[in-house]
Amino acid sequence: MNDLSGTPTAPLLEIRHLSKSFGAVQALKEVSMTIRAGEVVALAGDNGAGKTTLIKAVSGVYAPSGGEILLDGQPVRFASPQEARDRGIETIYQDLALADNLTIGGNIFLGREPMRKALGFLPVLDRRRMAEAARETMARLDFHVSRMDAPVSNFSGGQRQAVAIGRAVYWNARVLIMDEPTAALGVPEQRKVIALIHQLKAQGRGVIFISHNLQDIFAVADRIIVLRRGVEAGERRISETSHEEVVRLMVGG
Numbered sequence: 001m002n003d004l005s006g007t008p009t010a011p012l013l014e015i016r017h018l019s020k021s022f023g024a025v026q027a028l029k030e031v032s033m034t035i036r037a038g039e040v041v042a043l044a045g046d047n048g049a050g051k052t053t054l055i056k057a058v059s060g061v062y063a064p065s066g067g068e069i070l071l072d073g074q075p076v077r078f079a080s081p082q083e084a085r086d087r088g089i090e091t092i093y094q095d096l097a098l099a100d101n102l103t104i105g106g107n108i109f110l111g112r113e114p115m116r117k118a119l120g121f122l123p124v125l126d127r128r129r130m131a132e133a134a135r136e137t138m139a140r141l142d143f144h145v146s147r148m149d150a151p152v153s154n155f156s157g158g159q160r161q162a163v164a165i166g167r168a169v170y171w172n173a174r175v176l177i178m179d180e181p182t183a184a185l186g187v188p189e190q191r192k193v194i195a196l197i198h199q200l201k202a203q204g205r206g207v208i209f210i211s212h213n214l215q216d217i218f219a220v221a222d223r224i225i226v227l228r229r230g231v232e233a234g235e236r237r238i239s240e241t242s243h244e245e246v247v248r249l250m251v252g253g
């Protein structure tokens with residue numbers, strides 16, 4: 001990708017020859033991938049292929065055994081998920097890590113609640129600011145729920161996914177790593193989540209999309225990287241491949 005001056009811009013995130021061993025088990029062997037701004041890269045592979053290990057090695061959960069990670073062209077090492085998050089890399093796992101009893105605003109600000117001074121009293125939770133941020137964030141994602149003041153336990157699976165995405169967006173995530181975001185959702189809800197990922201793309205964020213669902217991958221990804229037993233089995237542009245070819249890469253032979 002070139003900027004207006006014609007000079008090539010560094011990818012948002014670049015993973016070079018990343019490896020990870022657990023004792024004698026080499027879960028990941030020299031896997032490389034790049035994610036550019038506004039690009040959705042799907043990560044696919046059978047159970048045990050190394051997808052979770054890869055995203056955990058990228059997001060500060062595991063220290064890689066080898067290889068490097070570059071953010072905006074600069075080498076980085078994350079000692080924790082918090083460090084990765086502080087640099088704009090947010091991972092959304094299937095459990096979504098939402099507090100069910102709280103509102104959208106409460107979840108966006110979970111653990112970093114804004115306070116306001118109350119005259120003559122101790123600072124109190126700035127509920128108005130939280131509600132406004134929640135409304136604006138969800139509107140930016142073109143996602144509308146009728147009850148902004150309801151606890152998220154009342155929401156559908158797709159709406160809950162939207163809240164987790166909204167939280168990442170509010171805190172300026174530049175790369176979102178999404179682990180099976182459409183699994184366990186009905187078809188209409190899957191479509192809404194795919195629409196949300198299109199919004200993230202339009203906002204110039206990078207997305208790593210882990211999925212077993214080829215239909216979803218073909219609906220939203222620009223490229224696909226297939227892992228098999230810890231190694232890269234192949235990388236394809238979505239416009240230049242087919243379900244059959246991806247399945248062949250996944251199963252080998």
Ligand SMILES: Nc1ncnc2c1ncn2[C@@H]1O[C@H](COP(=O)(O)OP(=O)(O)OP(=O)(O)O)[C@@H](O)[C@H]1O
Pocket residue numbers: 022025026027045046047048049050051052053054
């Ligand atoms: N903490 C660990 N200790 C030892 N081995 C591990 C550990 N985590 C993963 N592995 C092994 O690494 C390999 C890759 O596992 P990983 O969970 O990354 O695969 P995956 O592609 O995410 O699979 P799934 O789709 O089932 O989640 C597997 O052989 C797994 O048993």
